[in-house]
Amino acid sequence: MKKVFVSGCYDCFHAGHIRFLNKAAEFGELYVAVGSDKTVLELKHAKPTFSEDERLLIVSQLKSVKNAFISSGSGMLDFENELREIMPDMFIVNYDGNTPDKKELCEKLGIEYKVIFLERSITGRSSTQIKAIKSKIPYRIDLAGGWLDQPYVSKYFPGPVLTISIEPHHHFNFKSGMASSTRNRAIKLWGNTLPEGDPKHLANILFCFDNPPGVKEKETAGAQDSIGIMVPGLTYSFFKEKHWPIKMNNILDENILKWIEERIYLIELEPRKDDYFIFDKSNINEENARSLSQAAEECFQGIINNDFEKFAKSFRESFDAQIKMFPSTCPKWIHEIIEKYKNDGVKGWKLSGAGGGGYLILASETPIENAIKIKIRRK
DSSP, X not given: OOEEEEEEOOOSOOHHHHHHHHHHHTTSEEEEEEOOHHHHHHHXXXXXXXXXXXXXXXXXXXXXXXXXXXXXXXXXXXXHHHHHHHOOSEEEEEGGGXXXXXXXHHHHHTOEEEEEOOOSSTTSXXXXXHHHTTOOOOEEEEEEOTTTTSHHHHTTSOEEEEEEEEOOOSOOOTTSSSSHHHHHHHHHHHTTSOOSSOHHHHHHHHHHHHXXXXXXXXXXXXXXXXXXXXXXXXXXXXXXXSSSOSEEXXXXXXXXXXXXXXXXXXXXXXXXXXXXXXXXXXXXXXXXXXXXXXXXXXXXXXXXXXXXXXXXXXXXXXXXXXXXXXXXXXXXXXXXXXXXXXXXXXXXXXXXXGGGXXXXXXXXXXXXXXXXXXXXXXX
16 A cells, blocks of 8 residues: 655644544555644644643544654654655645645655645634634724725725724634634634733734735735734724834723723624625725725724714724725625614724624614623733
């Protein structure tokens, strides 16, 4: 039989791991390189949930596995020594583990490099998403200016994006528009707790990890996601034709943060439709970018001065500017829900996620029944 080689961390072992290993074993005798605790710590800046001995034992029990061992090297190619020793006929990766370095190494050694496409698990949950349930990594909400963190918008008119870092006190929906995908990348990088260090520097690291080389411009995750997750409190980030802000102002004043918490409510919505496309009939131009920028600036001033009327007005004006730029951001059924709360006295509104997914964020000075209250992360 041919010899087949795979590698991985295999932490929080789940159905997706079993399906991948069983599929790889269909191509020959399966050899599995398991990342050491040292390597996991080095790559993710957090210890694995299960030790290398436990992870090795779990993988070794599968009937499809011929042999499993702890990789002796370090870094992304920690398995290189074992690969050279075994010299398999084929090296297999799942689509989400495909990297140029792995392919190049196999080409150098004359080993067939094969990428297969399997869902991470039967439920669609990865190890990262399993960990996310109990993770202490924050979420983020953009209060105003969202989309200005994209150069294809800020090139028309620069402006600020206002983000608040949210404690994970509630199990927010995946794909909720609260940077849940970037949050999962943070969990993959650091585990379930935030690392020590300067928040702005860590935000930059997360942004780079979330957007590896080769990502297309309109598929780049905006910097507001990484900033909102890693930088506590309220952050004013000013963007001008770049993916990273040219200046940042971090607000940690307790009175201001408490003022925001007392006026923001979240209403859970149904999931975003699968056929949603943000750029459908988009209208990105100077007029709309300027309106978005000005509304975000006014929103910031309203917050700083505890002026609710100004805050609520600019909060919804920022959302209106987003809708003008990306009409598909807000489907008709969302307008009907907004109208209901508007009639009940709510002064400001926006969506957490484009296309109706996630939550309707409301600004109100009176309590809203059955709404979720937020908790802004302090230092």
